[in-house]
Amino acid sequence: LAALFDRARAGKMPLSSYVTQAMKLAESETNMRVIEQISQSVADAIDTMQRLRPETNDVLARLLPDVEKAALTYAGGSANTDLQLNWLNTWLRVVSTDSGLAIVRSLLDGSGEIPGIPISSDARWALLTVLSAHGVTDIEELLAAESESDASDFAAKSLLAASAARPDRATKTSHHEQLRESETLTGLANQRAVMAYMFPPNQADLHLELVDTVLDQLPAFSETADPYFLSSYVSSLLAPICRDESSDRMQRALDDYGDRLDSTSLRFLREAHQADQECAALRAVQ
Numbered sequence: 001l002a003a004l005f006d007r008a009r010a011g012k013m014p015l016s017s018y019v020t021q022a023m024k025l026a027e028s029e030t031n032m033r034v035i036e037q038i039s040q041s042v043a044d045a046i047d048t049m050q051r052l053r054p055e056t057n058d059v060l061a062r063l064l065p066d067v068e069k070a071a072l073t074y075a076g077g078s079a080n081t082d083l084q085l086n087w088l089n090t091w092l093r094v095v096s097t098d099s100g101l102a103i104v105r106s107l108l109d110g111s112g113e114i115p116g117i118p119i120s121s122d123a124r125w126a127l128l129t130v131l132s133a134h135g136v137t138d139i140e141e142l143l144a145a146e147s148e149s150d151a152s153d154f155a156a157k158s159l160l161a162a163s164a165a166r167p168d169r170a171t172k173t174s175h176h177e178q179l180r181e182s183e184t185l186t187g188l189a190n191q192r193a194v195m196a197y198m199f200p201p202n203q204a205d206l207h208l209e210l211v212d213t214v215l216d217q218l219p220a221f222s223e224t225a226d227p228y229f230l231s232s233y234v235s236s237l238l239a240p241i242c243r244d245e246s247s248d249r250m251q252r253a254l255d256d257y258g259d260r261l262d263s264t265s266l267r268f269l270r271e272a273h274q275a276d277q278e279c280a281a282l283r284a285v286q
Helices: 002-009 015-026 032-051 057-077 081-094 098-109 121-133 139-149 153-164 169-180 188-197 201-216 218-224 227-237 244-260 263-285
Strands: none
Touching: 002 015, 002 032, 015 032, 015 057, 032 057, 032 081, 032 201, 032 263, 057 081, 057 098, 081 121, 098 121, 121 139, 121 153, 139 153, 153 169, 153 188, 169 188, 169 201, 188 227, 201 218, 201 244, 218 227, 218 244, 218 263, 227 263, 244 263
């Protein structure tokens, strides 16, 4: 399985072919470790395919309904709690079709259920983040209602993540400004929550629009931020966009001010640039 996924990531076979074979294997697999490898790699492959749109539009339209249905079926049909959570989390990572998002909403409003799986507060926030990332129009009302009923620290952090996930340029810019102003968004955990969800895989176009904003802030952060913040900033906000344009902009940043970056920023930027190039090269085989 690992060798097959490596072939797909190296561009030697379409990612969709890997997903199909992996999900077929999941039908009969009983080893927990192997199931975790299957589900993680399937979610990773679909993340990459989302970033590779429009080349993957047609195949995702055919593939996603089946993967969503299978993951949800496995979650509800598993007697083992670990397996239930594994497939639920996989479903949360891949769900993006209209029918899938309708199920997300039904789980939130109580009109739907997954057999044997209670929808915890953690799961509710994950469901809200999915809806936010896909631009549902009433997300502000949904987030406000959830915040009123859950005043925990986890809820406060989750609210930041869900808000950052909205596919709106003004929202992204506002959150980036908060990262620059440490007195506005305090605490590394809160900052990481924003960074981790600011550019979901389905928002590659918006990510490309704002990549210069992310890159241009690096020299200033290199002078003031600690390595833990910097590693999260670069790895999250410069996750692969999978475009030649984004790779070119990262290379230009390395050329123009690479010598002004601290060692952490420079290392992670080089790694981000390489990952972006490798992902862009996959377009030809999808």
